[in-house]
Amino acid sequence: MLNAVERKIEQFIEELQDKEVSSLYKKLPQGKRLRAKLILKIAGSSLPVVKTAAVVEMIHAASLLHDDVIDDADTRRSKPSLNALYGNKTAIMLGDILYSKGFFELNNISADVSKVVSNAVTQLSLGELKDVSLSSTFNLDREIYLEMIYQKTASLIEASSGAAALLAGKPKEVYMTYGRNLGLAFQMIDDILDITQDAQTLGKPALHDFVEGKTTLPYIYLYEALQDDEREKLRSLHAKALSKEEQGWILSNMKTHKIIERATLEAKTLIDEAIAVMDAHGETALSGIAKEMIERDF
């Protein structure tokens, strides 16, 4: 069924009648298509469902293109990123093309689906902006972190579930709760992996987020757990290149205070809640996709 989505995306791209865009699109990594899988699982594989899944994946690809420009990322899924290969200009424009073609196609699905999905794109752009702004501060507010990851990551997954529920005639709010929890957990785990994974596996420098100024959940919890003088030390290391020793200090304190366990438990709790909500609605098939979303290398 995922093949039908791939073919629909290719058809949408061909409709643009632009050889350069067709060629650039072929160079983008397809990714795991988690959002499309989620939509198909909830709503089956009728034409409007396949179109919605294709649009959501195009929007997701567009957001990654802009994200990589913003993060000056050289790689995406262990391959050179499009901005690294063809420059920022091309990546920005290809993103705009995928966004706008996606929005155009939403008009051919339904107004309700279109509203849910386009609202999510506003949220994800607001979230990206907030992510950048927060990086210039030493944010210790968990609520602000949660709001930012809700906007940046969870909103489109929430909207995918919600749009699928609308198409399937299922209760929208329940499915949006499921998608929101999944999305929050997904980003929390991404942020944990930035700390636990080997720099080489990740293709980024060690503790990349913190060096970039991002105080993700584990740093917020670490700060809470530290003594006053240690707190000052952590603050002094924020948004700077870190020596091996400084990295070691952060990691050993995370270990001492069981920070990764605490943050991982929080993500898993969100997933358990999501599965429980779905089980209560007889949607046992949706627990698999929830697990797939968090089953990544720790």
Add this chain to the structure above:
Amino acid sequence: MLNAVERKIEQFIEELQDKEVSSLYKKLPQGKRLRAKLILKIAGSSLPVVKTAAVVEMIHAASLLHDDVIDDADTRRSKPSLNALYGNKTAIMLGDILYSKGFFELNNISADVSKVVSNAVTQLSLGELKDVSLSSTFNLDREIYLEMIYQKTASLIEASSGAAALLAGKPKEVYMTYGRNLGLAFQMIDDILDITQDAQTLGKPALHDFVEGKTTLPYIYLYEALQDDEREKLRSLHAKALSKEEQGWILSNMKTHKIIERATLEAKTLIDEAIAVMDAHGETALSGIAKEMIERDF
């Protein structure tokens, strides 16, 4: 009536409930709001019309934000550009926020209007990409130039007229022809000004387009008018920093062959055609806005 559009845009921005976005939006130059004026002239000032005008201006502002990042522009309307003040990241994201909020609001107007406008955004993004790609070639094909400026500039003006006609119950195709001609003429004049205006007035280096690799209409006509050896000289100057002498050579050849007159006549002919089409439909009020669009300092 234009005030109602400004207030509607401000309302849309406030609805995002993000202080940073509200503050950034206030720093954007408002511009002449030509697209909003056009929409109001055609369709009056009912709420759907004001909303459509607000959305189109937000989309136009978004495209300028991305355009300035792509062109590494330091100024916009003689003021520092947003990317110059706050960096490319902020400019890209604010553009995405304005685009997506605009698309979201289109859902609250009508599916027909939404299709016309969102299709134009795809076209303008395709046009921007083509503009960048063509800059790495010495394009001498007038048709390719016309297609690119149609996509980059005329498509949104065409869509503005078309959307307004839909809202007013007027014949869409006729109004789209009017808007398309206006948009093509507008971009041709922009490209002529890059050659005729003083570098200081324009806030860009002299013959900026050609230095950037853009062979706009006057260069295509100049090449046609030159002898073989002169053609080779023109080709050798393409996409390079130009000495005063080289600038002088280009400008004096433009003068000898009356290139600016020829290109200006082509733009004026498009405007005259647009006015004639409207006159034939009893829309005499629309000739004023067509003239305003080309009445700029030569």
